[in-house]
Amino acid sequence: MKTMEIDSKIESGIASVAEIRMDRRKLFRQAGMFGFGTAVSGLALSGTPAKAQANSYQAADTVTELFTAFLIAEDLATTFYYNILSGSVMTDPNLAGPGGSAAKITGAGNFGNVNYLTAALVQEIGHANYFRQLLTGSTGGAGSDPYQTFYFPPTAFTTLSETLAILNALENAFIGAYLNLIQELVYKASAAKAGTLTGADAKYSAAEYTSLAAAASTILGIEAEHRVLGRVIGNNNPANNLSYEQTDGLTSIYNGPTSAVVALTPFLSQSTTFSAGFSLATALANYPKVVFNPGTSGSAPTFSL
Numbered sequence: 001m002k003t004m005e006i007d008s009k010i011e012s013g014i015a016s017v018a019e020i021r022m023d024r025r026k027l028f029r030q031a032g033m034f035g036f037g038t039a040v041s042g043l044a045l046s047g048t049p050a051k052a053q054a055n056s057y058q059a060a061d062t063v064t065e066l067f068t069a070f071l072i073a074e075d076l077a078t079t080f081y082y083n084i085l086s087g088s089v090m091t092d093p094n095l096a097g098p099g100g101s102a103a104k105i106t107g108a109g110n111f112g113n114v115n116y117l118t119a120a121l122v123q124e125i126g127h128a129n130y131f132r133q134l135l136t137g138s139t140g141g142a143g144s145d146p147y148q149t150f151y152f153p154p155t156a157f158t159t160l161s162e163t164l165a166i167l168n169a170l171e172n173a174f175i176g177a178y179l180n181l182i183q184e185l186v187y188k189a190s191a192a193k194a195g196t197l198t199g200a201d202a203k204y205s206a207a208e209y210t211s212l213a214a215a216a217s218t219i220l221g222i223e224a225e226h227r228v229l230g231r232v233i234g235n236n237n238p239a240n241n242l243s244y245e246q247t248d249g250l251t252s253i254y255n256g257p258t259s260a261v262v263a264l265t266p267f268l269s270q271s272t273t274f275s276a277g278f279s280l281a282t283a284l285a286n287y288p289k290v291v292f293n294p295g296t297s298g299s300a301p302t303f304s305l
Contacts, residue, residue, distance in 0.1 A: 057256030058184045063201050065254040066181060067134045069261055072147055073174060074128035075280050076267055079150045080170060081121035082283035085290035087157030090114070094160060094233055102290035116229040119294040121287055123222055130219075130300045142284055150267050151274040164234045171227035176248030177260035178220035184253060185213035211303040218301060220245070 085102040089095065095117075096102060097109025102118065105111045129139035136144075155162050189209035191197050204212070224245055231239040252259045266274050 057252035057259065058180065058187060060255040061184055061253050062199065063188065063204065064135070066184060067131045068146065069253050069264075070177070070181065071128055071131040071135060071145060072268075073177060073260065073264060074124050074131060075142070075145055075147060076150050076264065077124040077170065077174065078121065078128055078287075079278050079280050079283045080152070080166070081117060081124055082287050082290065083152075083157045083278050084163055084167075085114075085117055085121060086286070087163075089157050089160055089163050092160040094235070103292065110233075113233045115292075115295065116233065118291045119296050120226050120229070122291060122294040122296050123226075125284070125287065126296075126299070127219055127222075130215075142280060145280065147268055148280050149277045150280065151270050151277050152267065153273055154276045156276065160234070164230055167230040168227065171223055171230060172246070172248045173250070173260065173263045174223040175220060175227060175245045176250040177253060177263070178216055178223060179245065179247050180250055180253055180260065181216045182213045182220070185209050185216060189213065214303045215300050 084090070090101055091098050093108055094110055095114055096104065097106035100106040100109045102114060105114055128142070128145075132142070132145070133139050152166065153162065156166055157163060186209070188197065188201060188204070189206045192202070192204060192209055193206035228239045231241070248263075250258055250260050250263060254261050256262075270277060
């Protein structure tokens with residue numbers, strides 16, 4: 001299935017969710033460890049009407065909502081990459097080759113492409129650990145994460161064209177989400193400096209919010225690598241086809257009709273298109289079986305300000 005067709009299906013799912021005015025509080029109540037207060041609404045900042053509306057949604061996002069949304073996104077990414085590596089799509093010549101697997105790349109396969117995917121899986125697990133640490137103080141205990149099952153089209157992991165179409169759509173959404181996250185964290189840094197933050201948002205100083213924004217930018221860079229390497233696997237030239245990464249139409253993380261939460265929603269519940277469910281627990285328990293020397297290193301940096 002072509003990228004345009006997958007994007008259309010995801011956009012259709014997003015439009016449907018926006019149309020029924022999805023209750024975002026319900027989205028996160030499934031995790032007892034996350035307690036949300038009443039969302040701020042109706043805020044307007046200076047600028048054009050469209051910009052003011054987008055910024056009002058960003059201003060309404062709490063830090064707990066931000067980190068929870070990204071924990072869900074990174075759990076989704078973990079589940080996605082694991083199921084590529086364990087799926088029948090691995091027998092494609094651009095991956096492990098006919099009769100091959102993630103643990104056994106044949107002479108007709110492409111070791112480098114498979115290595116890209118194993119590294120991406122390890123990186124997404126690390127990103128989820130980072131946000132889980134921010135929320136709970138521990139990188140373990142994924143069993144308490146808000147979503148344990150993620151949904152994809154039935155042939156998502158059987159044909160390379162569809163796998164790469166979903167990879168492209170997801171990574172573009174992740175990049176757009178991180179661009180919004182950086183903006184929102186910088187906004188909170190300014191608010192912290194002014195002393196106007198309340199509740200959990202007041203936990204961090206202006207310097208800490210700035211440091212968190214810088215750390216988020218380092219994760220954005222990795223997600224951009226994933227987008228490009230997906231294009232390498234698909235032989236799309238040039239793979240590095242953008243001069244600047246884009247927001248992918250996202251204007252906030254949690255609140256608003258064009259938020260990252262809305263963009264993720266099709267993958268969070270079963271539907272006609274996204275009908276095949278895949279377990280996060282299975283991915284985390286079994287990923288060592290599909291990962292060989294990913295060659296990744298480093299951890300989330302801290303910044304002295």
